[in-house]
Amino acid sequence: MPRNTLGDAMPPALRSAAIVYAVETAGHLCEVLRYSSPAMAEHGWARMCMYRTADAMDTIGFLVDGIAVRLQGFGWEPAAIRGLLKVDQEFVRTARPERVGGRRLTERELHVMPEWIVAQVRDCVAFVLLRIPVMLRAAAPERNDLWVRQCLAPMVDSMDRLGRLARVFATVHVDVLDEHMLRRYQHLFQQRPRAEMPYPERPGDVFRTSWGDVSAGPEAYEVRALALLVLLDERFERRWWQGAGGGLRPEVRNAAVATLHALETEMSPPGDGHRYWLTEAEWIYAEAVSAALRDRLAALPDREQPLPEVLRALFERTPVRSER
Known part of the structure; x- marks a missing residue:
């Protein structure tokens, strides 16, 4: 298989779509x-967390499928594509999860997410958030002939990690919700398994559309989200994410969670209505991240630019890293 089958960089339309999907996933x-917060219990943590976990997983899946479509179009063998997509390790959502002995939720836990699940939520969202800028760093350059593997690997791993979290949500509710509700809450109707990729392109598919004309100024939500992702990436430049037990080191997980809290702040309308579901410590940490964000945005040109140019400008603050 030729090393440069897809050229020396991610195609511009795919790069711009990757940026948009990265922001949506975050x-x-x-x-x-x-929705894992006790303060949001009245909204139903099972329903909302299943919805959004599925949406994150499937948004990444659109990007992975788009890359697979390109590989197929350039003559890559199906076996090679399946290998890059790690089909043999795929972890999909299902309406029939295996029951786990001894794991039955109490009435309170059905209303307020239990701490052992909260811990898994935080580990999962941190795992995925850390990998999004790794993908973007590989996608951004105008020359990078290794972009296929460097973009696919973190996104495929992220899909499977989200699939495992979705399975936890479904497993603990298997005796509470019927199969129809489990299917609905997990958005199984929109799931696109990697084993079936690449899917045929349809007219109007996002990957047939050039996103290169999408421009935004430094105050746009997309630019703020990208800047936060780059700041998180910079913080752990050339440092191991994992601890001795194989999980994320606490300071790494906490920084990723604080980045999401800061992004929530940036997404919220003026005022502090979103504060009620953050602890005081979480609020302080999120404010510190937001302050770093404002410093970074101040360094950008005060005009609208295409999002790929914005992303490259943000990454130019740090050298290109080796693979982790």
Whole structure:
């Protein structure tokens, strides 16, 4: 298989779509985190967390499928594509999860997410959020002939991690919700398994549309989201994310969670209505991240620019890293 089958960089239309989908995914992760809070219990954590976990997983899936479509179009063998998509390790959502002995939620836990699930939520959203800028760093350059593997690997791993979290949500509700509701809450109707990729392109598909003309100024939500992702990436430049037990180190997880809280702040209308579901410590940490964001935005030109140019300008503050 030729090394440069897809040229020396991600195609511009796909790059711009990758940026848009990265921002959308971060927004979905914000909502998963938000609805895990006891203060949001009246909204139903099972329903909302399943919805948004599925949305995050499937948004990443659109990008992964778009890359697979390109690989197929340039003559890559199906077996090679399946290998890059790690089909043999795929973790999909299902309406028939296996029951776990001894894991039955109390009436209170059905209303307020139990702490052992909150811990898994935080680990999962941090895992995925850390990998989004890794993908963007590989997608952004105008020359990078390794972009296929460097973009697919973190996104495929993120899909499977989200699939595992969705399975936790479904498993603990298997005796509470019927199969129809589990299907509905997990958005199974929109799931696109990697084993079936690439899917045929349809007229109007996002990957047939050039996003290169999408421009935004430094105060736009998309630019603020990208800047927060880059700041998180910079913070752990050339440092290991994992601890001795294989999970994320606490300071890494906490920084990713604070980044999502800061993004939530940026998404909210003027005022502090979103504060009620954050603890005082979480609010202080999020404010510190927001302050760093304002400093970074001040360094950008005070005009609208195409999002790929904005992303490259943000990444130019740090050298290109080796793969982790």
